Amino acid sequence: MFWRMLWRAAILRRGRAASALLAMVVAAAVTTALLNLYVDVQAKLQHEFRNYGANIVLVAKDGASLPSDTISRVDSLLAGRGIAAPFGMIVARTSSGQPIVVAGTDFNRVRQLDKWWSVSNWPSAPQQALIGLRAQSTVGPANQAFDLKFQGRILRLSPAGTVQTGAAEDSRIYISLADFVAWTNVQPSTVEVAANGNPNEVAGILNELTRAIPAADVRPVRQIMEGEARVLGKTRATLLAASVLIILTAALCVLSTLMGWVYDRRRDFATMKALGASTRLLNGFFAAEAAALGAVGALIGFVIGIGIAAWIGRVNFHAAVTPRFDVLPVVLAGSITVTLLSAILPISRLRRVQPAVILRGE
Amino acid sequence: MFARLVYESFRRQKRRKFLAGAAITLGVTVATAMIGVATDIGDKINRELRTIGANLVITPQEDSLDVEIGGVNLKPPSDGAFLNEADLPRIKDIFWRNNVTGFSPMLPVTVTLQHEGKQPDVTLLGTYFARHVPLSGEDFVTGVRSTHLWWKVAGTWPQDEEKDSSQEVLVGQRLAQKAGLKQGDEISVSRKQFRVTGILSTGGAEDDEIVAPLSVAQEILNRPGAVRRIYVSALTKPEDAFARRDPKSMSGAVLERWSCTPYPQSIAYQLAAAIPHSHVEQIRQVSQNEGAVLTRIEGLIFLITIAALLAAALAVSAAMATAIFERRAEVGLMKALGAGKIAVASVFFAEATLLALIGGIAGFAAGSLLARQIGQSIFNSQISIQPVLLPVILGIAVIVTFAGSAAAIRRAIDLDPVFALRGGL
Numbered sequence: 001m002f003w004r005m006l007w008r009a010a011i012l013r014r015g016r017a018a019s020a021l022l023a024m025v026v027a028a029a030v031t032t033a034l035l036n037l038y039v040d041v042q043a044k045l046q047h048e049f050r051n052y053g054a055n056i057v058l059v060a061k062d063g064a065s066l067p068s069d070t071i072s073r074v075d076s077l078l079a080g081r082g083i084a085a086p087f088g089m090i091v092a093r094t095s096s097g098q099p100i101v102v103a104g105t106d107f108n109r110v111r112q113l114d115k116w117w118s119v120s121n122w123p124s125a126p127q128q129a130l131i132g133l134r135a136q137s138t139v140g141p142a143n144q145a146f147d148l149k150f151q152g153r154i155l156r157l158s159p160a161g162t163v164q165t166g167a168a169e170d171s172r173i174y175i176s177l178a179d180f181v182a183w184t185n186v187q188p189s190t191v192e193v194a195a196n197g198n199p200n201e202v203a204g205i206l207n208e209l210t211r212a213i214p215a216a217d218v219r220p221v222r223q224i225m226e227g228e229a230r231v232l233g234k235t236r237a238t239l240l241a242a243s244v245l246i247i248l249t250a251a252l253c254v255l256s257t258l259m260g261w262v263y264d265r266r267r268d269f270a271t272m273k274a275l276g277a278s279t280r281l282l283n284g285f286f287a288a289e290a291a292a293l294g295a296v297g298a299l300i301g302f303v304i305g306i307g308i309a310a311w312i313g314r315v316n317f318h319a320a321v322t323p324r325f326d327v328l329p330v331v332l333a334g335s336i337t338v339t340l341l342s343a344i345l346p347i348s349r350l351r352r353v354q355p356a357v358i359l360r361g362e
Numbered sequence: 363m364f365a366r367l368v369y370e371s372f373r374r375q376k377r378r379k380f381l382a383g384a385a386i387t388l389g390v391t392v393a394t395a396m397i398g399v400a401t402d403i404g405d406k407i408n409r410e411l412r413t414i415g416a417n418l419v420i421t422p423q424e425d426s427l428d429v430e431i432g433g434v435n436l437k438p439p440s441d442g443a444f445l446n447e448a449d450l451p452r453i454k455d456i457f458w459r460n461n462v463t464g465f466s467p468m469l470p471v472t473v474t475l476q477h478e479g480k481q482p483d484v485t486l487l488g489t490y491f492a493r494h495v496p497l498s499g500e501d502f503v504t505g506v507r508s509t510h511l512w513w514k515v516a517g518t519w520p521q522d523e524e525k526d527s528s529q530e531v532l533v534g535q536r537l538a539q540k541a542g543l544k545q546g547d548e549i550s551v552s553r554k555q556f557r558v559t560g561i562l563s564t565g566g567a568e569d570d571e572i573v574a575p576l577s578v579a580q581e582i583l584n585r586p587g588a589v590r591r592i593y594v595s596a597l598t599k600p601e602d603a604f605a606r607r608d609p610k611s612m613s614g615a616v617l618e619r620w621s622c623t624p625y626p627q628s629i630a631y632q633l634a635a636a637i638p639h640s641h642v643e644q645i646r647q648v649s650q651n652e653g654a655v656l657t658r659i660e661g662l663i664f665l666i667t668i669a670a671l672l673a674a675a676l677a678v679s680a681a682m683a684t685a686i687f688e689r690r691a692e693v694g695l696m697k698a699l700g701a702g703k704i705a706v707a708s709v710f711f712a713e714a715t716l717l718a719l720i721g722g723i724a725g726f727a728a729g730s731l732l733a734r735q736i737g738q739s740i741f742n743s744q745i746s747i748q749p750v751l752l753p754v755i756l757g758i759a760v761i762v763t764f765a766g767s768a769a770a771i772r773r774a775i776d777l778d779p780v781f782a783l784r785g786g787l
Contacts, residue, residue, distance in 0.1 A: 023680055030669055041662065048658055051651045052414070089431045099429045099436065116650040138427050166419060166643035171428040222565030223512040227414035234410055235659050237740045238399060239666065245392045245732075246670045253677035256385060260684035308669075316661040 021297050023257040027250030028301020028335050029308060034243040035327045036309035041239060042198065042232055044317045049228045053114045054085075054192035056206055058216040065187035067215055071106075074191055077212050081205060082195035085109035086188035088180050089172075092150040098138050101172045102148060104180020104188065113194055117169070121161030123176065128160040130174040136162060139173065148173070155183045191216070199229055251338050258293070258342035262286060266350055270358035279351065286343045294339030298332045305331075368712050378685050379717065385681030386721030387728065389674035390759050394729025396670040397755075398747045399736055403663045406741045407656055408597045412463055413511045416593035417649040418630055420445065423641045435470060435485075444469075444588040447576065449637050453594060454497050456632040461597040461624050464508035466490055467589040469579040475572065476550040477541050484537060486551060486572040488579020491522045506573075509595045513568070517545040517560025522575035529555065531578070532562040534569040552582050594633065594642075598626045600653030671758075678759070679766025686710060686770035694779040703775050710774075714767045715760055722759035726752055 058074070060066045065088070074084045088104040107122055107130070123130055131139060139146045145158045155175075163169055181187065195205040202225065210218040272282060306323045313321030350358070372379055422443035429436040445467075453465050469488040474481050490505030505522070506513055520530030531551075533543050538561045543549065547558045551572065562573055580586050599605075605625035609617055621628050626649040630642040696706050730747040737745030 019680070019683070023676065026673070026676055030673055033669070034666070037662070037666075045655065045658065048651075048655050051654060053647060091429055091431065091436060098427065100427060101429055101431055114647070116646040118646060135427060165647065166645040166649075167647065168428065168430050170643070171430070219565055222563075223413070223415050223510075226512045227411060230413050231407060231410045231655065231659075234407065234740055235662075238403065238663065238736070241736050241740065242396060242399065242663070242666045242670060245395065246666070246673050249388060249392050249670070249673045249677050252385070252388060253673065253680050256381070256677070256684060257680045260687065264687070312662070312665050316665060317658060 017261070017293075020254075020257050020261045021293060023250075023254045024293060024297025024335060024339065025301040025304065027247075027254050027338075028298045028331050029304035030250050030301075031247050031334065032302045032305025032327055032331050033308040033312070034239075034246060035330065036306065036321060036324050037312060038236065038239050038243060039324055039327075040309070040313070040321045041236060044313070044319060044321075045232055045235060046196070046198065046228070047317075047319070049224070049231075050194050050196060051115050052224050052228075053116070054194050055202060055221050055224045055228075056193040056195055056209065057219050057221055058191040058193065058209060058213060059219065060189040060215060061217050063189070064215075065189050066191065066213070068187050070188070070191060070213060070216070073212060074193065074209065077208055078193070078195070078205070081197065081201070082193055083109060083112050084191050084193045085113045086177060087190040087192065088177065088184075088186050088188035089190070090150055090184050090186055092148040092155075092173075094139055095147045095149070100135060100138055100148070102150070102180070103172050103174050104177045104184075104186075105174055106177050107174075110174075113192060114165075116165065118164040119161055120163075123160035123174075125160075126176065126179055127155075127157055128175075129157040130161055130163050131159050132170040132172045132174075133162050133164045134170040135173055150184050153183060155179070199225065251334075254335075254338050255342045258290065258339060259346050262290075262343050262346045263350075266346075266353075266358050269347075269350055270353075270355035274355040274359065282351075283344075283347060286347050287340060290339040290343035291336050294336040295332065297339075298335035301335070302328055302331055364709065364712070367709050368716065371709075371713055372716070378688065382681050382685040383717050383721045383724075386678050386718055386759060386763060387725040389678040389762070390722050390725025390755060391728040391732060393671050393674045393758070394726050394747060394751070394755055395732040395736065396667045397751065398729065398733030398745050400660075400663050400667040402733075402737070402745045404656060404660045405597065406737070406743065406745075407659050408652070409463065409743075410741075411652045411655065412509075412595050412597075414648055414652070415512070415645070416466070416509050416595045417598065417626060417645055417652065418594040418596055418633065418642055419645055420592040420594060420633060420637055420640050420642050421590075423639045425641075443639070444585065444590060445592060445637065445640060447580075447587040447589050450589075450592070451495055451497055452636040453592070453633060454495070454502055456629070456636050457621065458596065458624050458629050458632060461629065463595045463597060464504040465592055465594045466504065466506045466509045467576055467592045469576060469583070469588060469590045470571075471579050471583045473551045473572070473582060475541065477543060477547070480541060482541065484570070484572055485567075486531075486574055486579055486582065487568065488574055488576040490576055491519050493522050509593055510564070512564065514563045515560040516563070517558075520559045520575060522577075529557055530559045531556045531572050531574040532560050533558050534571045534573070535561050535563045536569040537571065554582075592637075594629075596626070596629050597624065598629060598649065598652075599624050600657050601625050601627065601649075675762045675766075678762050682714060682763055682766035683770040686767055686774055690774050690777060691783060693774040694777065694781075694783040697775075698779040698783065706775055707771055710767060710771045711764065714763045718760040718763035719756060721763075722756040723752075725759070726755050729755075 058066070071084060071086045078084060085106055090102055091099050092102045094100055111122065119130065136142065143159060145156055148155050148157060157175065163174065177188065193209070195202045206218060206220055269282065309321045313319055422445055424443045426437065426442040447467060450467060453462055466489050470485050471488065472483060473486045475484050492503050492505045492507045495502045495504055507519060515532060520532060538544065543558055545558055545560055549556050549558060562568060580588055604620065605627050607620070609620060609631050612620060621632065626644040630644055634640055634642040693706055733745045733747055737743055
């Protein structure tokens with residue numbers, strides 16, 4: 001009897017039930033999408049911030065060189081949690097005696113680490129150099145091979161392309177690490193590391209590096225880390241404020257629709273009461289109805305919300321937003337609470353009224 | 363008669379009108395606040411991104427090549443060209459002057475630090491800390507305290523106003539550790555006495571340097587008014603294909619459009635024109651990446667705002683539908699008395715418009731307050747809603763209220779008066 005009443009109520013008043021369900025579905029979908037995004041936006045933005053390059057720098061203590069196995073040790077310690085690039089630097093002289101900074105590095109790593117470098121053509125063969133835009137005129141006419149001298153040893157280089165960054169790189173010449181070490185006998189003195197993850201994970205990597213490589217001073221790049229923390233914090237706070245506003249609006253929408261629905265059925269309520277239904281049964285009936293509506297709405301809304309979050313992830317971040325199923329209990333509990341609340345409020349008002357008054361139509 | 367119908371409806375059904383009005387107010391509040399946040403978020407995040415540092419650098423055009431390793435420039439300090447300190451106020455005189463949030467001139471010199479018998483050679487960096495720059499009309503304070511926000515000082519920042527030739531300096535934390543210096547110590551640099559007001563920590567090359575007011579460095583170098591480079595922090599628009607075009611190849615109208623967009627390139631172009639013999643470069647690490655971050659965050663908030671507008675519209679429609687559904691009997695009565703469909707509908711639409719206008723104005727006011735509150739608590743700066751938005755918001759409120767009521771009004775009108783009056787379906 002109880003179940004049949006529930007079922008018939010949903011069938012007979014299709015229009016009103018459908019609009020209440022629709023409100024519930026929209027509210028649950030929006031809530032799911034926002035909660036998903038709120039959890040995921042940090043990872044997505046951290047990914048964007050890794051384009052700023054290194055957030056940790058290893059510098060050999062007292063101007064010495066790092067041991068030659070440093071980069072492989074850093075790599076094995078990072079184990080995919082980031083990327084590192086070694087840099088060795090010396091001051092060489094051009095054929096006209098001008099001092100110039102020559103840096104040896106691993107071009108494949110630099111390409112991934114320093115994505116903002118504007119490079120016309122990356123060197124691919126040995127003895128090829130990448131020339132800073134401002135250093136170009138110092139080394140001689142464009143596209144011609146030139147000599148560099150360091151401690152009496154001469155290296156002949158052919159220019160592969162130019163690099164422009166707007167910073168110190170513009171006045172340097174970059175060559176491959178193999179060429180650099182063979183020519184100067186100097187090992188890299190700096191390793192730049194872009195470590196992935198949230199501030200705690202980065203701090204963890206920083207500590208591990210400090211312990212693993214005692215020959216180096218391990219420093220965080222404060223301007224990058226602080227900027228990242230600030231922007232992430234503010235974005236998340238804005239998102240939270242927006243989510244609270246939207247979820248509140250959606251919940252109120254559900255509340256008003258459902259209250260109208262229940263209030264509309266005061267005749268059913270009165271008829272049941274007149275036929276001798278106990279208050280407990282009536283409360284149970286309306287509560288069960290509301291809870292069922294809330295649960296169904298939450299489930300449908302959850303699926304749609306996951307879809308919306310995934311779509312926003314694709315459109316805005318060009319990456320998938322992983323569905324968070326731990327959001328489901330929250331959405332479910334919230335939906336049922338709101339629907340129960342919107343059923344109980346009108347019922348408690350109707351309970352005090354005589355069935356005859358309602359049935360008479362007043 | 364018509365006006366009286368509407369008036370009496372408001373007078374007699376205060377509770378229902380209040381509920382519907384409250385829903386509209388709430389919806390408009392959320393919509394206004396979110397639109398306010400969305401239109402301002404780019405500017406706010408742009409300012410936060412300035413934490414990462416200046417995005418433009420001005421250097422002398424005919425400068426000799428820097429020989430810089432690990433932040434130490436091996437080029438002789440007197441070598442190469444300089445910029446003129448007197449030209450600095452021109453930075454705030456360009457077309458995009460309001461987008462320039464700050465600038466810091468830099469002049470590094472090599473000095474001998476004398477302290478407790480040791481005499482290491484160190485770099486002394488002359489700069490502005492928080493200096494009043496004379497501008498026509500406004501008072502502009504700039505320096506590393508606004509452009510290099512990640513610099514942290516244990517102690518106090520030195521005074522660097524023009525009037526008192528300052529004797530106060532900061533010492534980088536690694537240098538302080540090596541030389542055994544602490545806050546309040548007296549040091550002697552190039553036969554002059556200075557007081558250390560604080561220990562500076564930057565995580566960069568400055569940790570090994572002495573940082574002093576610009577005039578101190580100029581005096582040591584014996585070149586009054588000299589500046590080696592200027593870092594400029596500017597709010598910019600993410601660059602696109604149009605931004606990357608060469609201004610020299612543009613015709614008049616295109617060039618104007620290009621200069622009237624705050625791309626890093628166009629601000630650099632104007633700065634180079636404003637400062638004589640200068641070369642302006644965008645610091646690509648900062649300027650390239652902030653475009654990407656900014657686009658992502660703006661896009662996210664934009665999509666969220668659409669979600670908010672949808673939720674608000676839905677809430678308003680739901681409330682209106684409920685309010686009209688409850689008044690079927692009234693419709694039945696009007697129809698029974700001979701009112702036509704159009705007459706009945708116009709009464710309801712007039713009521714809806716009135717409700718939308720009242721709720722819209724109240725919601726606009728509440729939403730502006732809410733946006734301001736959000737701006738204040740998250741960004742420590744105001745988000746102001748343009749009054750121009752009011753008619754737009756009101757228009758949207760009326761349309762949404764109409765749309766929400768339309769279906770319910772139609773259903774009510776189509777109902778046979780007999781059924782409506784009997785109270786059944």
